[in-house]
Amino acid sequence: MTASVLSVRDLRVWYGTERGPVRAVDGVSFDLRPGETLGLVGESGCGKSTLGRGVLGLLPRGAKLDGEVGYQGRNLVTATPREVQLLRGPDLGLIFQEPLTRLNPLLRVSEHFEETLRTHEPGLSKEQIQHRGIEVLRAMGIPPTRYRAYPHEFSGGMRQRIMIALALVLRPSFVVADEPTTALDVLVEAQIISILGDLRRNFDTALLFITHNLGIVAEACDRVAVMYAGRIVEQGPVTEVFARPQHPYTRELLRSTISLATTGLHYIPGAPPDLVEPPSGCRFHPRCPSAMRVCPERFPEPVVVGPQTVECWLHGPDGLIPADGRDPLVREEITVADEA
Amino acid sequence: MYLVTRVLLFVPQVLVILTIVFVLMRVAPGDPVTVALGGQRSPEQLAELRAAAGYDRPVIVQYGEYLSGILRFDLGTTIVDSRPVTQIFAVNGGATLTLTLAAFLVALLIGLPLGLLAGRYRDTGLDASLRVFGILTYAAPVFFLGLLLQLAFARGLGWLPSSSQASPIVLARVPSETNIFLLDALLAGDTEAFWNGLEHLILPAVTLGLLLSGVFLRIVRINLIQTLRSDYVEAARARGIRERRVVVQHAFRNAMVPFVTILGLQVALLLGGAILTEQTFNWNGIGSQLVRYLDSRDYVAVQGIITLIALVVVTASLLIDIINAIIDPRVRY
Structure with a gap:
């Protein structure tokens, strides 16, 4: 069995509030191997998104992080913000739930690619950057003629594909997809799921797929982790968990x-x-x-x-x-x- | 399409403002001639002047005349010294323009970077002190701030001149071509006069600029805090973009859109502040003329000056909207 890309041990995230700390993620452990997709399911507010953000060091102001996120022999929890910033993009990617507001409205799509590639691969020429950007957009079904358009000139589904292209242009080895299809209609949803499937087949990308759609998990994931109140209560291969759920919560969730x-x-x-x-x-x-x-x-x-x-x-x-x-x-x- | 609508809206906007100015001037008791010259001339002379100026006719006719006068760029003639109001603008407008532009520049140079710092380092000691600075500069009366600066830098340290546009000798030797002193000095090839004028400009420009910079700081800060929370900023961070670039390219640039919109409203504050600054620094611009004519209760002059200031404010807000459409691609449709 190949070594894990990402290994999370006893991860905890809490927010300070007036009533006391909110333990959004409370001691979570899991591993992800190259090319593997782990579905993360659970009710709204169970800590799914917080867990995804915590792994990438993208928590909002006031959130505290503790535990271990092992990546390439480093613990991302104790690494400096600068180290984690340099890993985000070329190593760790994030695809968001609501694509409409994720692109900077004042920048052309091309400028998003230029900025991303210049940050992580400073040696690239202008032509190389354009080539890379257009290639990855083409793979997502966005025609090269739209390369210099502004975000508001695209539909929601197209913007999500642009966001995925922006994450993939750097070929990260681990991607968090945070409900990437929730805001889209079913046809676009199927399209996005198949794009993500290609991704792990072609580039061995490990995917943490956050969703509350159990159908998508059955379709697109290898393993599934069921989250309840900040903890993973059941974890295992999708087929096994769905056929023989061992935790009463998983059973109830599947019945719903x-x-x-x-x-x-x-x-x-x-x-x-x-x-x-x-x-x-x-x-x-x-x-x-x-x-x-x-x-x-x-x-x-x-x-x-x-x-x-x-x-x-x-x-x-x-x-x-x-x-x-x-x-x-x-x-x-x-x-x-x-x-x- | 957006711009066509915006330019068409300009017409009713101007009409409403002109009507308000006209009505306000008529609400005051007595006719302009009596108010300005009452007690100094005989009743017969006053009646004659009233008839000559048209104040014996119905208000609606006077209103029509006022509007058609503006179309011909005729704002009437002052009562106390029989000067066409437009001439006041030709002669004193340059000084006010110099002062307001310089103050605006000072406000941008101070307000934008400080607003950026306050928003970026929100809720720190730095932010708290910058916010206090913003409130103080906005709340401090202009003449008081001006006097303090005069005391410190002119009287105390002796670094800068305390009033007027230039030294009397310099003022006398530079010929008036454009009525903008700095430009005239350059046209005459008199660099010494130019530096002299610039020196005189510093204190009034900083006084007026500080007033506006506090407002700028607060607007930039609040908008930056909003854009720093936005989805595209988080997305940029998720792509590993450097924090400095995230703040400047993504958050600050987007925060400029509402800022530029509000700039249009600040032109009014700038011109209002200019009137007080000109008084404090004996700056011979439109503001000090307005105060002079107010003192002598010359309603025609006051009405004319206020009309033009109002027109400038409305035009500025039109220009700002056009600039906004250039900055933000979404507005163009």
Whole structure:
């Protein structure tokens, strides 16, 4: 098995607020190999985007980062901002959710390419820059005649392809795609997904694909990580996780998917937890249909179940569960929470 | 298309302003002649002057005459010294133009970089002190700031002259060709007079420029903070663009779009400040003429000067919008 491009260990991100720190990402670990696509799924506000930004060192003012992001023998968390800045572009790429506002409205598309290439490959001539820019745009289906146009002259789907071209022109080995198709219609979505698929086939790019569309994960990803309240609760090969979900949250999430065969709508009762004061023990226990007495007591340990890694007391380890821990959880507090 | 609409809008804009000026001048009690010369002439003489100036006719006729006069570039003749108002502009306009342009330059040179620093290093000690600077320069009365500068640099240190456009001897020897002193000095090939004029320009230009720079600083700062938060700035950072370039090329350049729009409004502040600065520094421009005619209650002169100042402000805002369309490709449609 090839070595990982990126190896994340116990990553934590928190924001200071008046009520206390918001633990948006709370101890996340995963690995990505060259050419591998890891889908990151979960409800809105579970920390997916924050995790993607944290890996690239692009957190907003006031956010704190801790843990380890191993890339080429370096820990990006402790590296200087300047070091990480130089890696962003040629090594680490980011594709965004909303393409409409991501290009500078005052600069031509060509100027975006010139700026990006000049920053990271200072030796290039003007002709080489133009050649590289036009080539990568052509691969994205943008005609060379539009090279000198302004961003507002393009549609949303075209702008997303320009953004992808801008990320790919430097051939990064790791790309975070943060819901790259959420703002686009289904035809453009399919187009973008196939472009990203080509990318890993042709250039061995490792992709962290953030989405809440489980269909896309099944289609485009090798492995999937399910996030809940800042933690990855289940991780494994897509086919296995989708066929035999081991965490109750994954199961509920899969049941909530809408497809053409859907006859009734399913949803998970309750709301994602407050990240300032998260529930005790397993974060999911207040909404979990299989909650046991041990769940609110202790934080679950990561357990390997077949090809998957799961954080759920259902899978043990038995040695850590107290005598009556497996009894179903009697929850009077649920009704209190509902009234509140 | 945008520009055509914008230029067409200019006409009603001007009409509204002219009407307001006219009405305001008529709201004051008494007719201009009585107010200016009452008590100095006999009632018969006053009536004669009133009839000659047309103040015995209905207001609507006077309004029509006022408007048609402006079309012929005739703003009437002053009552106290029988000077055509347009002549005041020809003779004193150059001094005001020199002062306001220099002050504008000073304000840009101070306000833009300081606004950039304050926005970039937001919520630091530097930002806090720059914001205090911005409030102080805007809130300090122009004549007070002018007096302080005069005391420090003219009286105290003796580095710069305290008032007037140039030394009396120099003023007398340079022939008036364009009525813009610095230009006249250059035309006459008199470099010594030119430097003398420049020296005299520094204190008034800095006084008026400081007033405006505080406003510029605050506008640039707030717009920069907004653009620094924008999606394209984050996207530029994600491409590994150097922070300095992100701030200047992406955030600052985009912050200039709203800044240029607001510049049009600042022309009014600039001209208002110029009136006070000219008074403080004995600068013989339109502002000091306006104050002189106000003192002698010459409504015709005051109305004419205010009309022209209003026209300048409206024209400036038109020019600003045209400049904006050149900077921002999205406005052109």
